Amino acid sequence: METSLRAVPGLEPMLSIDELSAYLDVPVRTLYDWRLTGRGPRAVHVGRALRYLVCDVRAWVEAQREEPPGEPE
Template sequence: MNGLESLLSIEELAEYLDVPVTTIRDWRTDSKGPCAIKVGGRVRFATSDVAAWLSSQRETVPGDGPGWRQPVTG
């Protein structure tokens, strides 16, 4: 494939992450998901961008990651 990077459709990304397509669309609207590429009016996701985004979502301490709710105390 001449060294070109694989691209995922929004449906493929949703299936990979096991979330509804609407969740991916919401993430894009809210600038929360992986960066995308528009090709011919269609949204695609480079596998390297997905991997980088997933890495940024990883917890540094169990239960304490991006977007995780902190317990309410006191």
């Protein structure tokens, strides 16, 4: 996956829904469904488009990690 993340001083990079779909290897439709049910990463409206802050995606991915077997939760 090649994204066009350009560093803008002071601003967090954002992913489009297509870029996030490719990164997570899930269909765009799944991302829309997760968003409606509150299960996916937080999104930002930029005009009519959805964007995902990279820091929010990182936090969401970290929250999805399972505990190793036998570890207390």
